[in-house]
Amino acid sequence: MGKGVAITGMGIISAIGNNVAENYQSLSTNKIGIDRITQITTIHENEIMVGEISGTNSDLENQLKIEADQWSRTVLIGAIAAREALENAGITDVNEFKTGLISGTTVGGMDKSEQYFYDYTDNPKVRQHITGLHAGDSTNKIAKYLGLEKSFVTTISTACSSAANAIMLGARMIKSGQLDRVVVGGTDSLSKFTINGFKTLMILSDTFSTPFDDDRKGLNLGEAAAYLVLESDELVAKKNKKPLAFVKGYGNANDAFHQTASSENGDGAVLAMQKALEVADLKPEEVDYVNAHGTATPNNDLSEGRALIRIFGENVPEFSSTKSFTGHTLAAAGGVEAVYSVLALQHNVIFPNLNFKTPMKEFDLTPVTEKKEKSLHTVLSNSFGFGGNCSTLIFSKNQ
Amino acid sequence: MKNKVYIRSVGSVSAQKTYDNTSFLNKVVTYNETVTRVIDPNYKDFIPPAAARRMAKGIKMSTVSAKNALTEANTEESEVDAIIVGTGLGCIGDSEKFVSDIIDNNEQFLTPTRFIQSSHNTVAGQIALGMGCKGHNFTYVHSSISFESALLDAHMQLMNDEASTILTGGVDELVEHHVSTHRLIGHIKKDPVETMSILDSGSKGAIFSEGSHFFVVSNKKGENAYSELLGIRTFNSLERDEIEKEALSFLKEQEMTSDDIDLLILGYNGDVEFDTYYEALSQESFKNTPKAYFKHLSGEFDTASGFGFWLANKILKHGFVPQVVQLGDSSKEAPQTILIYNQYRGENHSLTLLKKC
Numbered sequence: 001m002g003k004g005v006a007i008t009g010m011g012i013i014s015a016i017g018n019n020v021a022e023n024y025q026s027l028s029t030n031k032i033g034i035d036r037i038t039q040i041t042t043i044h045e046n047e048i049m050v051g052e053i054s055g056t057n058s059d060l061e062n063q064l065k066i067e068a069d070q071w072s073r074t075v076l077i078g079a080i081a082a083r084e085a086l087e088n089a090g091i092t093d094v095n096e097f098k099t100g101l102i103s104g105t106t107v108g109g110m111d112k113s114e115q116y117f118y119d120y121t122d123n124p125k126v127r128q129h130i131t132g133l134h135a136g137d138s139t140n141k142i143a144k145y146l147g148l149e150k151s152f153v154t155t156i157s158t159a160c161s162s163a164a165n166a167i168m169l170g171a172r173m174i175k176s177g178q179l180d181r182v183v184v185g186g187t188d189s190l191s192k193f194t195i196n197g198f199k200t201l202m203i204l205s206d207t208f209s210t211p212f213d214d215d216r217k218g219l220n221l222g223e224a225a226a227y228l229v230l231e232s233d234e235l236v237a238k239k240n241k242k243p244l245a246f247v248k249g250y251g252n253a254n255d256a257f258h259q260t261a262s263s264e265n266g267d268g269a270v271l272a273m274q275k276a277l278e279v280a281d282l283k284p285e286e287v288d289y290v291n292a293h294g295t296a297t298p299n300n301d302l303s304e305g306r307a308l309i310r311i312f313g314e315n316v317p318e319f320s321s322t323k324s325f326t327g328h329t330l331a332a333a334g335g336v337e338a339v340y341s342v343l344a345l346q347h348n349v350i351f352p353n354l355n356f357k358t359p360m361k362e363f364d365l366t367p368v369t370e371k372k373e374k375s376l377h378t379v380l381s382n383s384f385g386f387g388g389n390c391s392t393l394i395f396s397k398n399q
Numbered sequence: 400m401k402n403k404v405y406i407r408s409v410g411s412v413s414a415q416k417t418y419d420n421t422s423f424l425n426k427v428v429t430y431n432e433t434v435t436r437v438i439d440p441n442y443k444d445f446i447p448p449a450a451a452r453r454m455a456k457g458i459k460m461s462t463v464s465a466k467n468a469l470t471e472a473n474t475e476e477s478e479v480d481a482i483i484v485g486t487g488l489g490c491i492g493d494s495e496k497f498v499s500d501i502i503d504n505n506e507q508f509l510t511p512t513r514f515i516q517s518s519h520n521t522v523a524g525q526i527a528l529g530m531g532c533k534g535h536n537f538t539y540v541h542s543s544i545s546f547e548s549a550l551l552d553a554h555m556q557l558m559n560d561e562a563s564t565i566l567t568g569g570v571d572e573l574v575e576h577h578v579s580t581h582r583l584i585g586h587i588k589k590d591p592v593e594t595m596s597i598l599d600s601g602s603k604g605a606i607f608s609e610g611s612h613f614f615v616v617s618n619k620k621g622e623n624a625y626s627e628l629l630g631i632r633t634f635n636s637l638e639r640d641e642i643e644k645e646a647l648s649f650l651k652e653q654e655m656t657s658d659d660i661d662l663l664i665l666g667y668n669g670d671v672e673f674d675t676y677y678e679a680l681s682q683e684s685f686k687n688t689p690k691a692y693f694k695h696l697s698g699e700f701d702t703a704s705g706f707g708f709w710l711a712n713k714i715l716k717h718g719f720v721p722q723v724v725q726l727g728d729s730s731k732e733a734p735q736t737i738l739i740y741n742q743y744r745g746e747n748h749s750l751t752l753l754k755k756c
Contacts, residue, residue, distance in 0.1 A: 197514035387524025
């Protein structure tokens, strides 16, 4: 243990852009990706706002040069983002070193499963989607698309902290010498399944989400895929690469409070942040910016805000939730926000928490509401999920 | 210096009467089916009936196997640093019901319970909630290496002193829509096969089943540990002619050769198309190694290798290989070192190495 973990590449597709450059452009110009849903027919279409990726499935299939209706949208967007990450890292032979792929997903191929649920018996032409219901099937397909062979490939599904946990496992495997490099992140497409699931929980906003605002009404669902390439110190030195940033700290803890709600005092979140700071060997005051989980549900933002105060005291660092741009992309969120954290470090900029007007009455916390330039060295990113799952990642500019 | 990792206890609910830790396949239950289900323990002994009614089968089975493992290890719930679960499909029964409710009721009149239980990490979350365990809580969902991914994570944490006691396991439940769709694509055998004849079935597909296997794993040996876990390796793809080479190089990292392996446990499931992977490893270097199999007893499911891991641990502890799992007649008395090889439909291969401690 004790080795450094370098980030040498990243890739993303989200409601605010089809690659890293487009996402950065949108974040810098307040171009949000939240709108009415167009690609899924749902009776809730006039009651919800979502962060949808602009391309249709056939656009994405054409881009990947694969046959129509073979893959779930989760796989399509995952393959696009993972490919960009590898290209960005300058990796041409994916099997050259001990390379792994760890992907987070919650829905996997659910978009196709719900589409063809009753059709499999009579229509053999759609039966390729039967095995797609396995969450791991999405990762296997991405691995094959990348050409990864005889390798460590696995899938993590811990609800909305899945991609953060994939990044954490990847960092640990590099530190312990089990892998030389690893593609880590997550992918989730929109589906009727999640739209209706969150609808029953009554935490979907009928307008633009307003993270950390006293009048917040809930979240906007989104879809995205985002991956980082992590490499060991040895490999970075050997290939003479210049890392984009480093994974400095990580921590996962369980709130052990309720299956879906966070505890009022954010116990799990506090533990996750403490662990991450400990692994990073950093003091709270050394964190320059927090990319918050900030889903804009009444429960999350209160719990997370209290947890931030418990960790940072009166000096909570500047923070924002970029979910106001992308929506809550569930399993992919930790990957999306890892990419944004690295972009923040690279460009020395804090991206704004849009739609914020009124501070919450429970505490005195105001997010950054306009793009702000600031020299950044350390960014902390939170991701929390169902099952009390709380994860924190810390990214740094220097090792 | 890396720590050693010990399997302190086992807990199993399977198609055999394995929930009783005092016995070891004394009486095998035989089937003549294409799908089998677990032999239910008396859930009331473990879960209040009111809570059990709302619980998915996967949660119920896991509550029992996890509690049995904790009890046997004499581990207090407060000593558990992390909970790591592997599951191919999670509580798939609730997922399927939620999907059919969405379609049947045109997205109306839905309630959240089924959606909440559909989350793949429900079992790990529920166990943590029940125990008040605030530690690391991961769920791996990667087909036939879901359990091995969890085990690998636990092994790494214990070796590197990130944790000292971990509850880890694998669970999958068998539900109707999953069965009917997998029949359509021939992944389930068309005709029933008798338990002791699956290797001679001559047909494609497997006997589908379900089960839950949990283990207390620790870097402190304690009393009565079952085994030392030396290593786990997984591969997303492998050709038949590459398996032996990979197995030997995996052993070499432990400074071992095929001669050091006293028992090779193979994931044969009676599918003529894919059992050839096990045959490939049984030639050459491992030709004379005693062999065993287990899926005729457990059935096939994403975390069926949890049963194989349970079997290996029981063999090391009890010091004999039950006749019913022996392949061929070359069994060694009291094996000291066991290698498990598993794969499903030619993908997601795993090698797991254990030795007596």
